[in-house]
Amino acid sequence: MEIINLIKSRRSIRRFSQEKLDRNFLIELVDAARCAPAGANIQSLEYVVVDEPQVCDKVFDCLAWAGHVKPKRNPLPNQRPTAYIVVLSDTEIKKDAHVDAASAIENILLAAWGKGVGSCWLGSVDRIKLLGILNIGEKYQIDSVVALGKPAETPVMEDAGEGTKYYLDDKDVLHVPKRPLKKILHINKFGK
Ligand SMILES: Cc1cc2nc3c(=O)[nH]c(=O)nc-3n(C[C@H](O)[C@H](O)[C@H](O)COP(=O)(O)O)c2cc1C
Incomplete structure (x- = not known):
């Protein structure tokens, strides 16, 4: 891989x-x-x-x-x-x-x-x-x-909404929210 x-x-x-x-x-x-x-x-x-x-x-x-x-x-x-x-x-x-x-x-x-x-x-x-x-x-x-x-x-990774707590769905699959790239990425200067 x-x-x-x-x-x-x-x-x-x-x-x-x-x-x-x-x-x-x-x-x-x-x-x-x-x-x-x-x-x-x-x-x-x-x-x-x-x-x-x-x-x-x-x-x-x-x-x-x-x-x-x-x-x-x-x-x-x-x-x-x-x-x-x-x-x-x-x-x-x-x-x-x-x-x-x-x-x-x-x-x-x-x-x-x-x-x-x-x-x-x-x-x-x-x-x-x-x-x-x-x-x-x-x-x-x-x-x-x-x-x-x-x-x-x-487990599956997904884009986080408001929170980042991992959770189990009704099929007992663990979901792991990660903060989306657009929320954490800054290019050349901080800010939008
Ligand atoms: C410093 C550190 C400590 C952690 N300690 C625990 C722990 O004690 N028990 C546990 O089940 N997971 C622990 N984890 C795993 C995290 O819960 C996990 O990395 C996080 O939920 C994100 O999931 P991912 O590793 O699948 O991306 C730890 C992770 C880190 C980086």
Whole structure:
């Protein structure tokens, strides 16, 4: 797929088929994250790949899903992600690596989607619990968790009207409103 179409067609996925992902593929996603831009090229990010079912269950218990349609997009036991990448920052290298993490995470989402693998970026994470579960050292902060798996839903993007809250229609399809280009684009100067 052309990169621009890949970017536009990626949607957050919260229902997954239970097909396992190859460990090497997950490592390749971290390799893609590693290549992302970082402020001053100071790289504080590290990654924990989780693909063992017992550990996946523990990670799942630390996450909160789709607040606007809660609890309708909480994955059921047979819809859960089959892997996770936990994105960490070493606070001794950089105090605030949130923007660096965002650029690395977007690489993960797009590299995954390029191979037909769905993802959801999760910021609602019980970080203290997850640090303990994964035995992560004190100098690290958990930035985000990326949930991964083969998609079992097909959300649709649409132009937003007044609001931007995603919603479910009567067929249980998730709609994701994005602000229309004409509302956010300015050329050569700000304004109409
Ligand atoms: C910083 C950040 C944190 C997010 N945290 C969560 C989360 O905790 N739970 C969740 O279900 N989705 C989360 N999302 C996914 C957003 O809800 C999703 O990106 C948004 O609704 C737009 O949908 P799209 O990704 O399909 O374009 C997060 C996204 C970002 C960028």
